[in-house]
Amino acid sequence: MSTVLRLGDTARRNPQSGYRQAVTAFARDRGAVAAVVLLIVVVLIAIFAPIIAPFDPNVGDPTQLLSPPLVGGHLLGTDTQGRDLVARLIFGARLAMIEATVPVVAAAIAGTTLGLLAGFYQGLLGGLIMRVLDVFFAIPLVLLGIAIAAALGSGPPTVILSMAIVITPYIARVVYTATAQLKHSLFVQTARSSGSSELEILREEILPHVIPSVIVYGTTNMGAMIVFAAGFGFLGLGAQPPTADWGAMIAAGVTTLASAPWVSTFPGLVIVAVALAFNYVGDGLRIALDPRLRTRA
Amino acid sequence: MTAGGSAPPPVDESAAPLLEVEGLTVRFGSPDGEVRAVEDVSFSVGRGESIGIVGESGSGKTVTCMSLTWLLPSPPARYVAGRITYDSHELRRDDPAALRSVRGSQIAMVFQNARAALDPSYRIGRQLFEVLKAHGRREDAATRDFVIETLRSCNIVDPATVLERYPHEVSGGIAQRVTIALALITRPSVIIADEPTTALDLLSQLEVLRLLERIRAELQCSIILVSHDLAVVRRIADRVLIMYAGRIVERGPTESIFRDPRHPYTRALLASSQQRMTGGRLYELDGQPPDLANLPAGCSFSPRCPSAFERCHVEAPGPVPFADGRDARCFLVEVGRE
Numbered sequence: 001m002s003t004v005l006r007l008g009d010t011a012r013r014n015p016q017s018g019y020r021q022a023v024t025a026f027a028r029d030r031g032a033v034a035a036v037v038l039l040i041v042v043v044l045i046a047i048f049a050p051i052i053a054p055f056d057p058n059v060g061d062p063t064q065l066l067s068p069p070l071v072g073g074h075l076l077g078t079d080t081q082g083r084d085l086v087a088r089l090i091f092g093a094r095l096a097m098i099e100a101t102v103p104v105v106a107a108a109i110a111g112t113t114l115g116l117l118a119g120f121y122q123g124l125l126g127g128l129i130m131r132v133l134d135v136f137f138a139i140p141l142v143l144l145g146i147a148i149a150a151a152l153g154s155g156p157p158t159v160i161l162s163m164a165i166v167i168t169p170y171i172a173r174v175v176y177t178a179t180a181q182l183k184h185s186l187f188v189q190t191a192r193s194s195g196s197s198e199l200e201i202l203r204e205e206i207l208p209h210v211i212p213s214v215i216v217y218g219t220t221n222m223g224a225m226i227v228f229a230a231g232f233g234f235l236g237l238g239a240q241p242p243t244a245d246w247g248a249m250i251a252a253g254v255t256t257l258a259s260a261p262w263v264s265t266f267p268g269l270v271i272v273a274v275a276l277a278f279n280y281v282g283d284g285l286r287i288a289l290d291p292r293l294r295t296r297a
Numbered sequence: 298m299t300a301g302g303s304a305p306p307p308v309d310e311s312a313a314p315l316l317e318v319e320g321l322t323v324r325f326g327s328p329d330g331e332v333r334a335v336e337d338v339s340f341s342v343g344r345g346e347s348i349g350i351v352g353e354s355g356s357g358k359t360v361t362c363m364s365l366t367w368l369l370p371s372p373p374a375r376y377v378a379g380r381i382t383y384d385s386h387e388l389r390r391d392d393p394a395a396l397r398s399v400r401g402s403q404i405a406m407v408f409q410n411a412r413a414a415l416d417p418s419y420r421i422g423r424q425l426f427e428v429l430k431a432h433g434r435r436e437d438a439a440t441r442d443f444v445i446e447t448l449r450s451c452n453i454v455d456p457a458t459v460l461e462r463y464p465h466e467v468s469g470g471i472a473q474r475v476t477i478a479l480a481l482i483t484r485p486s487v488i489i490a491d492e493p494t495t496a497l498d499l500l501s502q503l504e505v506l507r508l509l510e511r512i513r514a515e516l517q518c519s520i521i522l523v524s525h526d527l528a529v530v531r532r533i534a535d536r537v538l539i540m541y542a543g544r545i546v547e548r549g550p551t552e553s554i555f556r557d558p559r560h561p562y563t564r565a566l567l568a569s570s571q572q573r574m575t576g577g578r579l580y581e582l583d584g585q586p587p588d589l590a591n592l593p594a595g596c597s598f599s600p601r602c603p604s605a606f607e608r609c610h611v612e613a614p615g616p617v618p619f620a621d622g623r624d625a626r627c628f629l630v631e632v633g634r635e
Contacts, residue, residue, distance in 0.1 A: 018420075185413065186408055186410055186413040186414045187413065187414055187415055187416040187417070189363075189368065189408070189414075190406070190408060190414045190415070190416075190476070190479065191416075191427070192368055192400070193366065193368055193400055193401065193405070193406040194400060194401030194405065194406075194428045194431060194479065194480075194483070195397045195398065195399075195400040195401030195402055195428070195431045195432060196397070196401075196427075196431050197393070197397055197431075198393075200431065204427060205416055208418050208419075209418055291417060291418055291463050291465070292417060292463075292465050
């Protein structure tokens with residue numbers, strides 16, 4: 001997009017590049033900025049987990065079983081095996097962030113491709129793609145994910161793959177609808193009437209309008225993926241013990257929920273916070289990526 | 298380009314027409330049956346000539362224009378028949394590469410809703426440049442100057458600023474001038490302007506019309522102007538085609554038609570557009586244009602025609618040519634001529 005003519009001297013005349021406009025608009029949204037900060041912190045924590053974690057996440061202290069928060073140096077307490085919750089949450093962030101982003105990115109690539117093709121080449125190809133994807137809509141999302149994961153065996157790679165498969169149809173449908181609509185828009189006709197080829201129209205006129213929707217939808221979906229992944233973990237389809245998994249951590253505390261509520265509560269709070277953060281970022285991006293919305297004060 | 302209009306160049310009538318349309322028939326499938334949007338339309342445009350196409354909404358003006366470079370996607374459009382010849386070469390619908398090389402660079406279009414015709418996510422400068430790029434021009438300082446010069450020639454006072462604007466950041470008048478610049482930037486031989494003034498206020502309308510006149514004089518290009526506004530067409534066009542229900546019902550030199558309309562529909566159009574100086578009521582044509590999926594038997598205009606007789610409801614009139622280069626699809630003129 002930055003190859004617009006050679007606009008060396010225009011930066012002076014119009015200091016607001018599209019990118020800068022987007023950043024400015026995003027910065028106005030306090031909630032989104034706070035959410036980005038939170039997500040960056042979570043990512044940094046995940047990267048530097050071995051350095052930050054106060055205890056070994058997988059080795060419990062048999063003398064400190066179900067220790068309440070702030071006792072014996074355990075900020076958030078320990079679980080049934082005496083393992084430090086802070087350490088487990090920190091290590092769990094690694095898996096959680098990967099499970100949130102990787103399936104969405106994979107589904108975004110697959111879904112955008114399918115949606116673009118189906119929307120632009122309606123008829124046999126488009127019909128075939130969308131009808132096949134419709135089959136996925138017939139089955140509840142979570143159930144389908146669990147079915148795929150159960151069929152392929154448990155573990156994070158399966159979780160990631162099944163989540164990617166499950167959300168691809170949703171992204172494809174978003175892209176399909178947008179493409180089918182854009183295809184008949186006047187500016188696409190203008191491009192065609194000025195001699196653009198179908199491929200140029202797809203690349204220059206349609207894809208740029210579709211990508212922001214995919215980014216926004218995808219980011220919001222990452223929040224859902226955090227919750228999904230936790231669900232998989234809760235059901236024991238995620239990472240196998242003793243690997244720290246936020247969902248599995250909730251499951252581990254369920255039996256002692258009355259006597260030691262912190263074991264399930266803290267992972268739950270973290271999951272909610274991170275999922276909400278993704279939603280806030282998605283919403284902020286929605287405005288920042290639309291040239292018409294973002295210039296409104 | 299300099300300001301101020303000059304007389305339109307003389308049209309060489311003996312030379313082969315630049316653009317020729319023969320028997321164009323376009324239909325659309327619909328649940329109510331096949332919509333006959335354009336039926337057997339033939340006309341030609343000479344080099345440097347300007348043609349006005351006039352008709353109500355749904356009379357087939359836009360479909361005709363879009364079909365000149367086979368722009369309508371098919372389906373839903375069904376090209377039943379028709380042959381388009383540009384510069385002595387047939388424009389074949391099944392030759393996309395050849396079509397693309399003509400679209401924009403030879404035959405350019407200006408659309409009615411300027412803001413919708415511009416891509417909302419690109420700056421105006423980029424959109425102008427994309428057109429040049431599609432026709433093989435590289436981006437460099439000279440191209441940028443050329444883009445600025447083209448915008449300036451379209452009466453945009455501060456082109457360097459407008460280049461940097463998104464379409465929603467400029468006024469409707471500027472947006473319309475940008476779409477004209479977009480059509481003009483390749484220096485085409487034919488500019489098709491589909492209702493270019495409809496969405497504008499009177500002053501902007503006048504300015505756009507002057508601009509089109511000037512472009513035609515300076516580029517020596519042909520203009521096909523589509524409008525439902527007779528005053529607009531009268532100002533620009535050398536010849537006028539009157540369309541009704543997908544057919545050309547009357548055609549001829551502009552002044553001749555305005556002075557002496559022969560088809561009852563043309564008469565009704567003229568009467569309803571001219572404010573009577575006498576203070577009488579504005580003439581009103583009763584009824585609605587026909588449903589193109591269920592055309593009436595006989596002449597399509599017969600249900601509304603004030604002078605229709607039995608034959609009109611049974612039989613469709615063919616074009617009746619006159620000695621002065623005009624023709625009209627009406628039995629009355631046939632009778633009158635004999």
